[in-house]
Amino acid sequence: MSRVPISVCIIAKNEEKYIEECLKKLKPYGFEIIVTDTGSSDRTKEIAQKYADKVLDFVWIDDFSAARNFCASHASNNWILALDCDEYVNNIDMKVLRILMQKLPKYVGVIRLKNIVMKANEQMGYGVDDVTRFYNRNYYTFCSPIHEQVTLIDENRRDETMQCFLMPMEVIHHGYALSAEEMRKKQERNLELLYKQIESGVQDAYPYFQAGQSEYILKNYEKAINLFEKGLLMQPSPEKIYVQMMIMTLAKAYLVKKRSHDAVAIMEQYATECKTAKYIYMHGNALFEDRQTLKALLLYVKTTMASDVDTLGEELMLCYERIIMLYTNMNNLQMAEIFKQRYQACKREKERVLNS
Numbered sequence: 001m002s003r004v005p006i007s008v009c010i011i012a013k014n015e016e017k018y019i020e021e022c023l024k025k026l027k028p029y030g031f032e033i034i035v036t037d038t039g040s041s042d043r044t045k046e047i048a049q050k051y052a053d054k055v056l057d058f059v060w061i062d063d064f065s066a067a068r069n070f071c072a073s074h075a076s077n078n079w080i081l082a083l084d085c086d087e088y089v090n091n092i093d094m095k096v097l098r099i100l101m102q103k104l105p106k107y108v109g110v111i112r113l114k115n116i117v118m119k120a121n122e123q124m125g126y127g128v129d130d131v132t133r134f135y136n137r138n139y140y141t142f143c144s145p146i147h148e149q150v151t152l153i154d155e156n157r158r159d160e161t162m163q164c165f166l167m168p169m170e171v172i173h174h175g176y177a178l179s180a181e182e183m184r185k186k187q188e189r190n191l192e193l194l195y196k197q198i199e200s201g202v203q204d205a206y207p208y209f210q211a212g213q214s215e216y217i218l219k220n221y222e223k224a225i226n227l228f229e230k231g232l233l234m235q236p237s238p239e240k241i242y243v244q245m246m247i248m249t250l251a252k253a254y255l256v257k258k259r260s261h262d263a264v265a266i267m268e269q270y271a272t273e274c275k276t277a278k279y280i281y282m283h284g285n286a287l288f289e290d291r292q293t294l295k296a297l298l299l300y301v302k303t304t305m306a307s308d309v310d311t312l313g314e315e316l317m318l319c320y321e322r323i324i325m326l327y328t329n330m331n332n333l334q335m336a337e338i339f340k341q342r343y344q345a346c347k348r349e350k351e352r353v354l355n356s
Helices: 019-029 045-050 064-073 092-101 178-198 205-217 222-232 241-256 260-269 277-289 291-304 314-329 333-355
Strands: 006-012 032-037 054-057 079-082 088-090 106-117 124-136 140-143 149-152 164-166 170-173
Touching: 006 019, 006 064, 019 032, 019 088, 032 045, 032 064, 064 092, 064 140, 124 241, 124 333, 149 314, 164 260, 164 277, 170 222, 178 205, 205 222, 205 241, 222 241, 241 260, 241 277, 260 277, 277 314, 291 314, 314 333
Parallel strands: 006 032, 006 079, 032 054, 106 164, 106 170
Antiparallel strands: 079 124, 088 170, 106 124, 140 149
């Protein structure tokens, strides 16, 4: 197979559970594959050497961006696709991807990543996140020691919103299917690095967002609220995906603490600037919990018509459930039936993802 001018760059440590399936699924596409090991004590390197073009060693310095950038520096191509060992590529439309690379050489590519998760009831579910993982290394690099982000090389332009395209590919992420104890340890490890960043006096909302996310997962809701509120005081641009996520998780934390008025207020404060399906849906949830059910219904229906509605993952099923319930309560059984059919289609998609 002819080589594609893309280098897949993967950093790894003790990933023998996932790495073989990850690399097997990549091999048919003809990419250069580079694996950078950061100190494995299992068979990760041995497995990688069966599939990768280069297997490198990097001395771990508590900095994921440094490891990512080291890996990319050894690539033969300028276009870099950054993946993790627990992310499996199901399919890629290479024809479309080549066209996007030619027409948009200074854009970054966003993967609509499907995350398999272990829910509180020990049932498997999935969520969806848009993550920037494809870039031309002449213009972009990774920054932040943890929860690293693709950003412009030019530090004077890093506040600019990057232009992006949606990658024509499906990637399933298996690494969040953790037990409660495994998730707790993961978040505590992350918080150690994040609080170190915050205590250094960095004037950046991003580590406050990520620390708040970890505290929210650990159910430390007051700590999460404090971190999110401090981050938003720095006035980061709501155009950035992470800022919208910070606003939404802050609203969720308010709801947990029975502060539905505050949840509605924060969602409405940014509603004119944030128009994603996830944001509209969360705004609807805040209104629903605040007993403004008619307004909530309107936003739930609006969510289902959004162009990026698939970013809700299985939460779209919950959206449909509330629409069906509210229409049924209004005795509008015809509309309820329409959404019951859509609910069933969404349920089938969940089963496909979990079985892929």
